[in-house]
Amino acid sequence: MDSSLPVVSLLPGGSDSSCTFVLSNEDHTLGNALRFVLMRDSRTSFCGYSMPHPSEAVVNLRLQTTGSATSVEVFKEGLESLAGMCDHMAQVLENCEEVGEVATHITAATQKSAGAGAKKGKRGSAEESDK
Secondary structure (H helix, E strand, C coil): CCCCCCEEEECCCCCCCEEEEEEECCCHHHHHHHHHHHHCCCCEEEEEEECCCCCCCEEEEEEEECCCCCHHHHHHHHHHHHHHHHHHHHHHHHHCCCHHHHHHHHHHHHHHHHHHHHHCCCCCCHHHHHC
């Protein structure tokens, strides 16, 4: 088995709707990205991660679902969704012939994302926060 691949295990004491997954050979990069994707799932009621110690490449990811699906199912689907996002981003970068095109795609995606957040009322402008 390739030691560079992450190993996923479960901490004892979990239930169908609430588990702590241990991701070996990983850090904040995967932990935060996976937490973000899992929190966007309507079946997730809580998701957070921690690294027990900075010198250990281990991430503990706690996932609690609403009960409509098991935490293992939501976790697997979250991994697949994140992998799809990474594949899409790799394809966009491969299709860009110049650095300027990459910047254009990133700027457009950022503006689209910021616009969607503003429409939902989740983000206010700096001017609004000064009032």
